[in-house]
Amino acid sequence: GYAKIDLHRELRQGIPEVIFGSGKTPEQIIGIASAMQARGGENILITRLCTESAKIVGEQIPLTYDPMSKIGIVGRKSEITASGTIAVATGGTSDMPVAEEAALTAEVLGNKVVRLYDVGVAGLHRLLSKLDVLMDAQVVIAVAGMEGALASVVGGLVDCPVIAVPTSIGYGSNFNGLSALLSMLNSCASGVSVVNIDNGFGAGYLASMINHIGGNR
Amino acid sequence: GYAKIDLHRELRQGIPEVIFGSGKTPEQIIGIASAMQARGGENILITRLCTESAKIVGEQIPLTYDPMSKIGIVGRKSEITASGTIAVATGGTSDMPVAEEAALTAEVLGNKVVRLYDVGVAGLHRLLSKLDVLMDAQVVIAVAGMEGALASVVGGLVDCPVIAVPTSIGYGSNFNGLSALLSMLNSCASGVSVVNIDNGFGAGYLASMINHIGGNR
Amino acid sequence: GYAKIDLHRELRQGIPEVIFGSGKTPEQIIGIASAMQARGGENILITRLCTESAKIVGEQIPLTYDPMSKIGIVGRKSEITASGTIAVATGGTSDMPVAEEAALTAEVLGNKVVRLYDVGVAGLHRLLSKLDVLMDAQVVIAVAGMEGALASVVGGLVDCPVIAVPTSIGYGSNFNGLSALLSMLNSCASGVSVVNIDNGFGAGYLASMINHIGGNR
Amino acid sequence: GYAKIDLHRELRQGIPEVIFGSGKTPEQIIGIASAMQARGGENILITRLCTESAKIVGEQIPLTYDPMSKIGIVGRKSEITASGTIAVATGGTSDMPVAEEAALTAEVLGNKVVRLYDVGVAGLHRLLSKLDVLMDAQVVIAVAGMEGALASVVGGLVDCPVIAVPTSIGYGSNFNGLSALLSMLNSCASGVSVVNIDNGFGAGYLASMINHIGGNR
Amino acid sequence: GYAKIDLHRELRQGIPEVIFGSGKTPEQIIGIASAMQARGGENILITRLCTESAKIVGEQIPLTYDPMSKIGIVGRKSEITASGTIAVATGGTSDMPVAEEAALTAEVLGNKVVRLYDVGVAGLHRLLSKLDVLMDAQVVIAVAGMEGALASVVGGLVDCPVIAVPTSIGYGSNFNGLSALLSMLNSCASGVSVVNIDNGFGAGYLASMINHIGGNR
Amino acid sequence: GYAKIDLHRELRQGIPEVIFGSGKTPEQIIGIASAMQARGGENILITRLCTESAKIVGEQIPLTYDPMSKIGIVGRKSEITASGTIAVATGGTSDMPVAEEAALTAEVLGNKVVRLYDVGVAGLHRLLSKLDVLMDAQVVIAVAGMEGALASVVGGLVDCPVIAVPTSIGYGSNFNGLSALLSMLNSCASGVSVVNIDNGFGAGYLASMINHIGGNR
Amino acid sequence: GYAKIDLHRELRQGIPEVIFGSGKTPEQIIGIASAMQARGGENILITRLCTESAKIVGEQIPLTYDPMSKIGIVGRKSEITASGTIAVATGGTSDMPVAEEAALTAEVLGNKVVRLYDVGVAGLHRLLSKLDVLMDAQVVIAVAGMEGALASVVGGLVDCPVIAVPTSIGYGSNFNGLSALLSMLNSCASGVSVVNIDNGFGAGYLASMINHIGGNR
Amino acid sequence: GYAKIDLHRELRQGIPEVIFGSGKTPEQIIGIASAMQARGGENILITRLCTESAKIVGEQIPLTYDPMSKIGIVGRKSEITASGTIAVATGGTSDMPVAEEAALTAEVLGNKVVRLYDVGVAGLHRLLSKLDVLMDAQVVIAVAGMEGALASVVGGLVDCPVIAVPTSIGYGSNFNGLSALLSMLNSCASGVSVVNIDNGFGAGYLASMINHIGGNR
Ligand SMILES: Nc1ncnc2c1ncn2[C@@H]1O[C@H](COP(=O)(O)O)[C@@H](O)[C@H]1O
Ligand SMILES: Nc1ncnc2c1ncn2[C@@H]1O[C@H](COP(=O)(O)O)[C@@H](O)[C@H]1O
Ligand SMILES: Nc1ncnc2c1ncn2[C@@H]1O[C@H](COP(=O)(O)O)[C@@H](O)[C@H]1O
Ligand SMILES: Nc1ncnc2c1ncn2[C@@H]1O[C@H](COP(=O)(O)O)[C@@H](O)[C@H]1O
Ligand SMILES: [Mg+2]
Ligand SMILES: [Mg+2]
Ligand SMILES: [Mg+2]
Numbered sequence A, B, C, D, E, F, G, H: 001g002y003a004k005i006d007l008h009r010e011l012r013q014g015i016p017e018v019i020f021g022s023g024k025t026p027e028q029i030i031g032i033a034s035a036m037q038a039r040g041g042e043n044i045l046i047t048r049l050c051t052e053s054a055k056i057v058g059e060q061i062p063l064t065y066d067p068m069s070k071i072g073i074v075g076r077k078s079e080i081t082a083s084g085t086i087a088v089a090t091g092g093t094s095d096m097p098v099a100e101e102a103a104l105t106a107e108v109l110g111n112k113v114v115r116l117y118d119v120g121v122a123g124l125h126r127l128l129s130k131l132d133v134l135m136d137a138q139v140v141i142a143v144a145g146m147e148g149a150l151a152s153v154v155g156g157l158v159d160c161p162v163i164a165v166p167t168s169i170g171y172g173s174n175f176n177g178l179s180a181l182l183s184m185l186n187s188c189a190s191g192v193s194v195v196n197i198d199n200g201f202g203a204g205y206l207a208s209m210i211n212h213i214g215g216n217r
């Protein structure tokens, strides 16, 4: 009648550890990252790290920082471990920061990523001209704001899992991403699931999980 | 310093008069329709008329009734007066009652109407196979529930005005049509405007107005 | 400068075709199913089919009907084609109809499914006593209403993709599933994505896609 | 069974190209505009261009900038191509920036525009004193915040299409334009359709489409 | 340091007592009304009394019942006690039940009431043709659903207090009266205040209070 | 069949004219105020005038400015013209800016005003100790944020009209005044009506209207 | 590094077990209750049990059923085990079903309960006349719909914990209990916490927990 | 027939008085605190006091200030008066400011407090490793943002009252704390009640009330 729960499984070998940088001081981030390194973590991903904090952190720890996605990487390992490809598509250019958060997360986690940016449904020809790339992917991440229609259109074209990421891009009745979120949740295409508004990290992490199910390189 | 407002302009020759049937008893509808006829109205459109009421009304006034759109017509005149064509497209078959409300309204008002039903974006090939019909239209009415992506996709393909009609088809986070409504209001395609959820009549009426600007037959 | 879109790819061999039964008359369903069979479809899934309709449909077409999930199956093939297992967990017993919609969909699509029902977080010991089953799954579907905490707790325990299905079970500030939906979208566990409220079918379909990436039996 | 989609139709002769300036750096805008010019674009509209960006862009490309509407125009052609008139009406003076976005867009697209500002329904005499101007228009754009009643009142007076633009002007239960938006969507006047909150550009673009249906000058 | 609160002021002479009938059984209503009569209440107003309950109550207590407003009156006294007039205006005929709840309440409380029904803003000439009646009122009650613009238009025309009553008449983005409610709360006309959706009783009661401030007959 | 609408009734003798200062530049305000003065306006109320603008305006036009309520007055006339009293009550001290907007508006319009601040319902003894003042008022303005219960409690104590002003004071599930707004709209006390969140001006204007119905000094 | 979780702690001696009856068939309820009895449960509380189910259940298991609260009790033990008193107050008579769910739950759990019904804040004298009873309580449960002001007023009067239960009683902008819920969450009185709309059971259970902290009889 | 209400009970001996610092100037705070001291208050708690204000206040009155919780204390008395313990748990480190507001409030009010920070449900082992501490508490305060699942999990583990504090930590569909708030209100665990988003003070105050019911040290 008793379950044994492993209370010390905090460190899983090989998988990078993640720090959610938003709302943490550079000092707190340095502290957490150092502790992770001390515990043997070779590979740390810091999301939502603003440029100012990145500068301070980088003075103490060797850090690769990407200002568009606001991702910082400590000790990046770049070998690709999964055999499939993750396609990251966006509706517009304004969705790129979120898309890059997803793409970089997936790359750090050992995935090959192809980017299809600014292929929104109001100009369908742009999306259709990349159909072969989409069809080849193991997983697609569809990143879009405003009406979020990209997820449904992509979901109708491909037969693999589509992870929809609504963004807060838009104004007025967009209500900070609500329109894209509801649109994606109500997608009439099968195989589409949704993460939180602007949650590129979550999409990249999940896409990596799914892609690794498909086997290693 | 004074404006002269015409207080008796209630009757405009030629344009059918409209009764919003919802929430009115058959007796009230017969009363209003009879008064309209007495004033010279030759052509009366009754929307949101349920089957039971239609039966009772039809016993007193010669009525053409369409159960899908719930539209009743007294004294329908079928000549087409506008030179252009109105295309009515739907995402799914469940959107057809709203689409028919739009289509019949437009027909009664003297328009040629083509119907493109069940061409939702999750199966893009169905929509693309009708591209020529869409391209030929003077106005397109895009009727869709769930994520309402049809309006954006159509708006990106055609160069004419697109009237988007969100429907209440869906469940869960559809919130009775809210997802399609917000989606359509946030369309990234130019030339798209929106009417109330399930308001097929309003879309048909506006489409007729625009189509008649394009000249008469 | 031109893309060639296959307009006749409607029939994909082996994958069952799906009819969304809600809002269709038995006659419409029989018509659609017959057309699918005529086209060579051997395996048809009808979701949201109420008991009354199922009775009428079953008189015309050989139908296996499950009243809890409201799923009807025409010509079910039961061989398991994927090597992994899908675990379907629910918070309470009231979530079972949605869970069964997911489970049956996955089974029809060729997956081995294990059910863990009524393991909600208010009685954590029930969930923990099934930890081994959860840990063995290739994908977990977490179905919960009210506060929807199950998805986060499961997501924190397992390392595979978790598909969260909010249900409309609850009352008051549940607002027809909104509380569980928001809860799941905001999950602090990685690897969790969300489908529409009560969308068991969508979860089962996506789980099957992911499970088949893991290889065939 | 195949549709041929033109993948290179990006440049349509004569129609100005549009850049949505919001969230783009001056450098990005200069880059996009230069590329458009290189491709033969003679006429570029930049919306939501803040004063600071306009200054920097204007140092590199000859730019006409209007600070109220935040519109920048590269290579404006001023001939009027449509025979009808577009009337732009506002409820208050605070709605003028949105109204000017609509009016300038329409002018750049070759339309004659008349402005009726500050004619809100709380002072009906101001609106009624301009009745003749409204009646002469081919399309009316009704721009209003707060309760958004202008659209219904105008829609009841004129027989042409009314494009309603809710603005975010107001406070409290205005909820950033929601009150005007809902009001306009629920208009009891026929011929009214709605674009997104503060979307003057969209209204001007659609009005131009409709006006050009009415024939050229 | 102590306040003396009168705990027995339940019965105020002359003013009718009110029973909110909704959700009470006929038996409960008979019980409460009888107790009121026993205490000396000569004049009892029962609101939201459905036809079935009214029949049962009327068999035990002499009751005047109005099926449109669902108001029942026990022992109505009809003398008019206030010198001014209350005008009750509605946007459409569907708003009449709420308007009658207001009008009858005001009449039972001793006010002269004039009714201006179906004068909605989409047909402004109907409202303007009654301008003299509106101008003569001491208080106006503006009852409207859908976009609720009537309150602003009336408020802009008259100089007396306007009590706005949003109704739940409408569909789609009306959201059960929310659109009219928000519209009325955001009215740009001065002198307008708002009561709950469909609260004709509250409007009639308040109008009577204000009208009696203006002096007795 | 024609109504004659007075198009030049903009200037009503004796009643102050009002400028809504929010979103207007000092220059615009000076321009409008000067035009009003040129037309004979002796008495101008400027609401929502920030301290910086007030300083600039005051250098050009003789202005009395109150920084708490953000009201500026040009040419204030202080005689009291109505015989009754308006009581302005607030729940807390944070509601005072809105209350002062109401109180000053009423004073400028010729009313005697008594202030009862910080008498919120969580300390009922404070409210009850002022019961006599409340009971003597012709109209009460109840200003409260957070749960907005003050309006109901006051409405249950007095027999005169209560104008409820929800404020945006609060945090979290206050949602910028929504909680107080809904609370006040649902008041179970009779005689309560509601204006927009933070709309002290509207409450003061309406209270003055009602108070003047009660006769002049 | 391991935690030992007791997986069989389902039965806690003395405390009644609870079945949430809503959405369960009589057969399911009989099954669960019988299993509980077989395990030694002497005391079972069934909430949200409709009259029809109660009849069927009562034919198989000895059941005490209260139709107002919809509570069924199997094997009620009535000794009072806590020394303090729980006061249950309601704003109106319509709140009584929820209040009785709370009161009966508390009684079954061994508490002395006093009821103060229909003491809503619109008639403050009714509440104040029971001040002594409120002051004597160890915990107060405040049950109210509409504006939910009761919780704040009670919270301001007493010094003990107040459990606020919003009810769905009301109409229009009540939005099924949202107004009372937000009101109670924003209470300016200290010591107030809130449970779900209409959750009388939860309030009664929590009140019993707190009351028992105060010591046994 | 009269109730005697004590109008001077403002000062209760021993219990600290509380000033809500948010929105008050340092001068106002000094004024209120001095008045309290003059009346004999020995112990004053100032919440939501920003660092800048704290500096100014501290120059005039001896003040202990905690920058994380933004609490200032004048004349802190540190004896523990209640015999039980209050456990304060948080989901993440970002919830700590709210948790400290609760913890410090409880400490000032004479309670022993244990802190369990960053034990969120996505890493269940962290929570389970502290089970003994939780089990020993008289009251638990569960502070969490994002999906707020902590309250349900804790509520299912302990048998004492759980006060749930949703925080505004999160982004996107968190909607400033709405997701955690709804989650906590819908908790399927018994004994859980909820205070306003970020209301650490309210939780600490209520926990102290309940803890003192359990007897003094
Ligand atoms: N951008 C992001 N959005 C949502 N979750 C994130 C994000 N970045 C990191 N996380 C999650 O936050 C956890 C770390 O949070 P923390 O302990 O606050 O640093 C990681 O394990 C991730 O699951
Ligand atoms: N103010 C605006 N609001 C909405 N859409 C706009 C606006 N301005 C431009 N657009 C649209 O945005 C498109 C260009 O977007 P982008 O490629 O991001 O510059 C144009 O084709 C227009 O359809
Ligand atoms: N239709 C209505 N809407 C809102 N409040 C009402 C209505 N009818 C009556 N009331 C109020 O409800 C009170 C009586 O409620 P009750 O004691 O439940 O019968 C009256 O004093 C009125 O203030
Ligand atoms: N009216 C109610 N509202 C909320 N929760 C309840 C209610 N009645 C019972 N419960 C909870 O529901 C649990 C039993 O649920 P179930 O296993 O579905 O019967 C009990 O342990 C209670 O915590
Ligand atoms: Mg697909
Ligand atoms: Mg287009
Ligand atoms: Mg996980």
Ligand SMILES: [Mg+2]
Binding pocket: D154, D155, D156, D157, D158, D159, D160, D189, D190, D191
């Ligand atoms: Mg019109």
Ligand SMILES: [Mg+2]
Binding pocket: E154, E155, E156, E157, E158, E159, E160, E189, E190, E191
């Ligand atoms: Mg007026």
Ligand SMILES: [Mg+2]
Binding pocket: F154, F155, F156, F157, F158, F159, F160, F189, F190, F191
């Ligand atoms: Mg009163």
Ligand SMILES: [Mg+2]
Binding pocket: G154, G155, G156, G157, G158, G159, G160, G189, G190, G191
């Ligand atoms: Mg208290």
Ligand SMILES: [Mg+2]
Binding pocket: H154, H155, H156, H157, H158, H159, H160, H189, H190, H191
């Ligand atoms: Mg518990």
